[in-house]
Amino acid sequence: MLLINNKTSYFKEIMNKKLIRITVLIFVFCGFTAKAQHTAKAKKPFTKDIARIIKKKSVQFAMHTIDSLDEETIRNMIVLNEISAPPFKEHKRAKKFAEMFSKTGIDSVWIDTEGNVLALRKGKKRDKTVVLDAHMDTVFPEETDVKVKKEGKTYAAPGIGDNTRGMAMLLAVLNGMDMASIETDADVVFVGTVGEEGLGDLRGVKHLFSETSDIKIDSWISIDGGGNGRIINGGLGSKRYKVIFKGPGGHSWGAFGLANPHHALGKAISIFVEEASKYTDIEGPKTSFNIGRIGGGTSVNSIPFESWMEVDMRSVSPKRLLEIDSILKTSMKKAESVYNASAIKDKVILEIKPIGDRPSGILAENIPLVQRAIAVASYFNISPVLITGSTNSNIPISKNIPAITIGRGGIGKGAHSLNETWSNIDGAKNIKMALIITLAEAGIAD
Incomplete structure (x- = not known):
């Protein structure tokens, strides 16, 4: 300080209705x-x-x-x-x-x-x-x-x-x-x-x-x-998260079939965009979502040990903001469960980190x-x-x-x-x- x-002394004295997916x-x-x-x-x-x-x-x-x-x-x-x-x-x-x-x-x-x-x-x-x-x-x-x-x-x-x-x-x-x-x-x-x-x-x-x-x-x-x-x-108001899928990682040929965080993230994006789009299409105070950044992996011939995305959701309505926030979390957990239940070796682990919270x-x-x-x-x-x-x-x-x-x-x-x-x-x-x-x-x- x-x-x-x-x-x-002071202390003392005192952009369409549907929108691009x-x-x-x-x-x-x-x-x-x-x-x-x-x-x-x-x-x-x-x-x-x-x-x-x-x-x-x-x-x-x-x-x-x-x-x-x-x-x-x-x-x-x-x-x-x-x-x-x-x-x-x-x-x-x-x-x-x-x-x-x-x-x-x-x-x-x-x-x-x-x-x-x-x-x-x-x-x-x-x-x-x-x-x-x-x-x-x-x-x-x-x-x-x-x-x-x-x-x-x-x-x-x-x-x-x-x-x-x-x-x-x-x-x-x-x-x-x-x-x-x-x-x-x-x-x-x-x-x-x-x-x-x-x-x-x-x-x-x-x-x-x-x-x-x-x-x-x-x-x-x-x-x-x-x-x-x-x-x-x-x-x-806005809520922002870094969503991370983690796995063991390995060689793209030698470890083929191993759980792949990128594949899990792709499924997660698909599920979330579909569910969130249904919600934002509903009449009510304007609400939005955006996947702004995606990252992870070490090389083209490696199964990544980590895959992540940063998500921004906004609404003028506190209630709607909480509801789309819930859709994101539910979609991510569903993607983790569905992917891990598929024909893969080992599994991915989901982590959701809050990186922003602005009240409306x-x-x-x-x-x-x-x-x-x-x-x-x-x-x-x-x-x-x-x-x-x-x-x-x-x-x-x-x-x-x-x-x-x-x-x-x-x-x-x-x-x-x-x-x-x-x-x-x-x-x-x-x-x-x-x-x-x-x-x-x-x-x-x-």
């Missing part, structure tokens, strides 16, 4: 969305309140500051992006992020036991805690070239949009609040989370909502993904945080659309804690690819959105 300022999935990167629900409209009390907040001289000054510091925000984005942050190795980027927060003079900055960066800006009343979050990890291995190349207003590098842009936005929001001398009623904690992507399985945010967390969170706002107007208020859920459109986000987007002439997606917000949403994920703005392309780009086209607008949503949720002190 890295302690930079005074953490102790083996590649059925909602194909989006982890921070991307499932399916738009509808264009949303805020209720009048919230539109009036947001207009009142934005008219305040201090808030106007904060927004002006965000515009004036745009070049600094870009520099921060580049510096952070050029520090590699592969899955489970985010510590170097986290250390730099913490140092950046510390230089602002914020009340307290630390890195928790899971590796998350937390920067506390104390409120006047301290009656609740509002988090503004951006995940620090990327999908790229450590050796990936992450140096940023610039052409006009476009910046190219793996991870530049997803999600170092989001990280830089947190610093910009804080700078805007500080330079405008805005005090909030609630504590605001700026958080850089680890483990949002892939096999990270939301480990950072899971820790923050666990019993061992350093803070108790009342409202959660994440910055992730692209479009200006998308507001994620629903968590797309949805928050009502009329809760204050969602309404505030809709009202802020509308104020900036952005059409707000409520979305279900797979992001850090899954965890608080599943616990019925007010949570949303908003986009990072600008124009992003090629996320999760080596050719990823982000263009600074009206990029400051989403920083202002994040600022106003945070202030509305935390309350501006009198």
